[in-house]
Amino acid sequence: MKVDVFKEVGENCITLEDGHKIYDMIHSELSSGNNVELDFENVKIFASPFFNSAIGRLLKDFKPEDLNRLLKITNITSTGMSVLRRVIENAKEYYSNPEMRKAVDDVLLEQSESL
């Protein structure tokens, strides 16, 4: 399956809602073990909410090695790719470590108590 992201959401890949749309399109394909190509040709602006909901949360249901095998990202700008890499890095940490958020919150609590 090949998704023309520009055709689906336009030149700005920035909102959670647009990310949801892409996620809904590709999730079942990936679940079936089918290859998916996300083609970002003509997409110009990228922001983290889009990638969080479109791609980051795939890591909740799929292993990184499966996504590397099944999901191909093409024609993305260097800026878009750098945002995507950060989102993936964050999502991997988040989904592999359910205590991560709690840990962050605990640090905050400790800091507030120490004052």
Next chain:
Amino acid sequence: MLVLNVPTINDDLSDFDKLFELWNQANDDNMNVTFDFSRCGFMKQNAVAFLGGLARLITARSGNVIFNWDTMREDIRTNLGKSGFLNIFGHVSSVWTGNTIPYREDLTFNTTIVVNYLKSYWLGRGWVHVSPLLRDAIVGRVWEIYANAFEHSQSYVGIFSCGQHYPRQHNLALTVVDFGVGIPSNVRMFVRNQDVPANKALQWAFKRGTSTKPTGTSRGMGLDLLKDFVKINKGRLEIFSHEGYALITEAQEDFMNRDSFFEGTLVNITLQCDESYYRLSSEVVDEPIF
């Protein structure tokens, strides 16, 4: 009738305190407020965005606002006319034609309009010589400020912003302000601890992966990406919320508490208008990304 004397407003910390003091004086229902500019010799984009929002806040709380335009210096009035501020607040002025970046109010979040504003009016008016790739990168990062404001602020009067280009300093500034609940309030609610100091709450909001929206999806990142971008650019990012103050520069990352208090959130960002400050890395897409 409360007369608020608007002083000269630059962008030092004390200038933001002056703005917050104006908010403090008018922070009540049914206020009848006149803005007097006799003591104002200069205003930057932070004051324009803030005063516009404050006026809307007062009227939304069943108050009345009068801008005493006659007390305003001619050069300030000219600039406010060019930014569209005068027209928006009912003062007849010439149509915007100049180099001033428009003042804007967003009651609802229209991403296309905001992106177009950043691209065409803030960055794209010929005063910033950047490549299209860099322009889009800047818009993407700065857009995160608006996204955060709309998603988290709960500002019932909307989001207010104004930009300014400073040719001599060769930089570009943007202020985005909301009159919502503030970042510390959201963080305290999220971690269920009302004792979290405002500066620690801001620090928490800048951490990777943190978000006060419990959606079950990895989130956050907006402020973190913005921070990295400002550092690379040798720019300056300031956030005021409650008594908390965050300052991000290439060399600094400070989170402190100040004496002045503002319940909403004000973000002030300054970027260098020079491509050489940026390092847009070339990415090899073929490498595994997960």
